[in-house]
Amino acid sequence: xxxxxxxxxxxxxxxxxxxxxxxxxxxxxxxxxxxxxxxxxxxxxxxxxxxxxxxxxxxxxxxxxxxxxxxxxxxxxxxxxxxxxxxxxxxxxxxxxxxxxxxxxxxxxxxxxxxxxxxxxxxxxxxxxxxxxxxxxxxxxxxxxxxxxxxxxxxxxxxxxxxxxxxxxxxxxxxxxxxxxxxxxxxxxxxxxxxxxxxxxxxxxxxxxxxxxxxxxxxxxxxxxxxxxxxxxxxxxxxxxxxxxxxxxxxxxxxxxxxxxxxxxxxxxxxxxxxxxxxxxxxxxxxxxxxxxxxxxxxxxxxxxxxxxxxxxxxxxxxxxxxxxxxxxxxxxxxxxxxxxxxxxxxxxxxxxxxxxxxxxxxxxxxxxxxxxxxxxxxxxxxxxxxxxxxxxxxxxxxxxxxxxxxxxxxxxxxxxxxxxxxxxxxxxxxxxxxxxxxxxxxxxxxxxxxxxxxxxxxxxxxxxxxxxxxxxxxxxxxx
RNA sequence: CGGGGCGUAGCGCAGUCCGGUUCAGCGCGCCUGGUUCGGGACCAGGAGGUCGGAGGUUCGAAUCCUCUCGCCCCGACCA
Numbered sequence: 107x108x109x110x111x112x113x114x115x116x117x118x119x120x121x122x123x124x125x126x127x128x129x130x131x132x133x134x135x136x137x138x139x140x141x142x143x144x145x146x147x148x149x150x151x152x153x154x155x156x157x158x159x160x161x162x163x164x165x166x167x168x169x170x171x172x173x174x175x176x177x178x179x180x181x182x183x184x185x186x187x188x189x190x191x192x193x194x195x196x197x198x199x200x201x202x203x204x205x206x207x208x209x210x211x212x213x214x215x216x217x218x219x220x221x222x223x224x225x226x227x228x229x230x231x232x233x234x235x236x237x238x239x240x241x242x243x244x245x246x247x248x249x250x251x252x253x254x255x256x257x258x259x260x261x262x263x264x265x266x267x268x269x270x271x272x273x274x275x276x277x278x279x280x281x282x283x284x285x286x287x288x289x290x291x292x293x294x295x296x297x298x299x300x301x302x303x304x305x306x307x308x309x310x311x312x313x314x315x316x317x318x319x320x321x322x323x324x325x326x327x328x329x330x331x332x333x334x335x336x337x338x339x340x341x342x343x344x345x346x347x348x349x350x351x352x353x354x355x356x357x358x359x360x361x362x363x364x365x366x367x368x369x370x371x372x373x374x375x376x377x378x379x380x381x382x383x384x385x386x387x388x389x390x391x392x393x394x395x396x397x398x399x400x401x402x403x404x405x406x407x408x409x410x411x412x413x414x415x416x417x418x419x420x421x422x423x424x425x426x427x428x429x430x431x432x433x434x435x436x437x438x439x440x441x442x443x444x445x446x447x448x449x450x451x452x453x454x455x456x457x458x459x460x461x462x463x464x465x466x467x468x469x470x471x472x473x474x475x476x477x478x479x480x481x482x483x484x485x486x487x488x489x490x491x492x493x494x495x496x497x498x499x500x501x502x503x504x505x506x507x508x509x510x511x512x513x514x515x516x517x518x519x520x521x522x523x524x525x526x527x528x529x530x531x532x533x534x535x536x537x538x539x540x541x542x543x544x545x546x547x548x549x550x551x552x553x554x555x556x557x558x559x560x561x562x563x564x565x566x567x568x569x570x571x572x573x574x575x576x577x578x579x580x581x582x583x584x585x586x
Numbered sequence: 587c588g589g590g591g592c593g594u595a596g597c598g599c600a601g602u603c604c605g606g607u608u609c610a611g612c613g614c615g616c617c618u619g620g621u622u623c624g625g626g627a628c629c630a631g632g633a634g635g636u637c638g639g640a641g642g643u644u645c646g647a648a649u650c651c652u653c654u655c656g657c658c659c660c661g662a663c664c665a
Contacts, residue, residue, distance in 0.1 A: 262665065332665065366665045399624055438625040456624055
């Protein structure tokens with residue numbers, strides 16, 4: 107068993123840290139709040155990048171790169187933006203041994219600097235829409251860091267678009283949110299709820315914000331991606347205008363959207379168990395670990411030869427495979443080694459397997475005997491591929507089931523308060539409250555309105571807090 | 587920033603109350619040799635520490651005092 111991992115039930119936060127250490131995903135840096143992403147963790151991020159980048163291209167976006175340093179005055183041009191971000195800014199005051207005339211902000215996000223250039227690049231409606239994306243690091247000074255989930259520096263992707271009309275920019279924000287939703291489900295096997303943010307939870311400078319929310323193993327909500335309709339707020343601040351068909355100057359309508367290395371945290375918390383990490387095949391750096399087993403030197407040669415053959419066949423078929431032929435550790439050690447790292451499939455190749463013409467396989471997502479089976483050498487690559495596909499869909503189904511089992515509906519605030527502490531999870535509640543109601547909710551229960559799902563029941567209800575008629579339901583939960 | 591806890595070998599810790607040959611130790615990991623190998627192997631030997639830092643008390647400090655730095659957890663903000 108995983109002796110080095112605290113069971114989730116006894117201390118979830120410790121479990122999370124243990125998994126990250128044991129799976130060698132990351133290490134903490136000498137600077138508080140920063141982390142080193144280790145090879146296994148970075149490979150997961152790279153797979154996430156690959157999947158998203160392809161989707162961004164498919165939706166017509168082009169990659170760019172804007173600088174890390176932003177003149178402080180840029181941030182100050184948009185009132186809400188500066189107010190929202192100033193507490194978490196890192197500011198550079200010196201360069202080249204001298205005090206700078208104007209301090210530089212290490213980007214917390216790039217709306218301002220991008221608008222500076224949008225205003226240069228956009229002249230007429232024929233330049234629109236402008237659909238850009240950048241992969242970058244950003245810095246937001248964090249008081250309570252947590253590996254992957256909340257770090258002072260993190261890696262992300264930020265999309266920035268400019269459109270001629272409000273409708274188009276609003277549609278873009280929703281379109282990209284749906285891309286995130288699909289990606290999370292299909293590739294990460296993480297079910298998410300796509301919805302609109304309340305006024306209180308909105309991005310600083312946005313007219314409308316949206317999010318996808320995933321659920322961690324302890325029933326907390328993790329905001330795993332956001333998109334925003336920025337209106338003309340930044341366009342006005344930076345004078346980003348275009349000449350329309352009628353030869354009139356108009357401000358562009360903008361969107362921005364991002365997901366970060368937090369997605370790795372979403373994967374860890376949505377799938378991980380007391381044995382460690384559990385990776386969906388789509389993003390697993392290695393999809394199959396091949397463990398050769400031998401007793402005598404006589405057996406070793408034959409076993410290794412077969413294992414090498416299997417590994418290279420799988421690799422040739424496009425399956426990311428690792429042959430663990432170390433002779434310094436025991437097979438049992440290897441089993442645990444790949445298990446804690448979340449590798450979806452393990453193939454054991456020993457004398458019995460050679461005799462039987464098969465491998466002994468073990469699926470990470472079905473612990474114990476249930477996940478063990480044999481696969482014949484004949485047609486192994488094809489069968490492996492379909493097993494991986496099944497694991498991928500089983501993991502989504504399981505995650506969905508876990509989430510649904512921790513999703514509740516109650517009618518009144520009294521009921522909510524009575525159960526929320528004992529039963530953390532997502533609460534689907536009729537909502538017609540305002541800022542003050544949200545603040546009271548958080549003060550009294552630590553829960554917040556995570557979002558108002560885009561997909562709503564065809565009905566109306568009564569707001570669980572205010573008793574007013576409500577047209578939509580909200581997801582209320584404890585946030586990470 | 588408020589409250590609580592902790593800094594001793596790479597990691598996890600005991601020792602601190604009551605200062606001194608059971609105080610510099612234990613488990614894991616690491617190195618060497620041998621036996622092992624189908625769920626984290628065993629035996630033997632070995633390497634490894636400014637006891638977070640500075641100052642003080644004392645014949646003597648991991649242990650007592652003062653200051654300082656850092657980390658973790660719980661609250662107010664966030665992808």
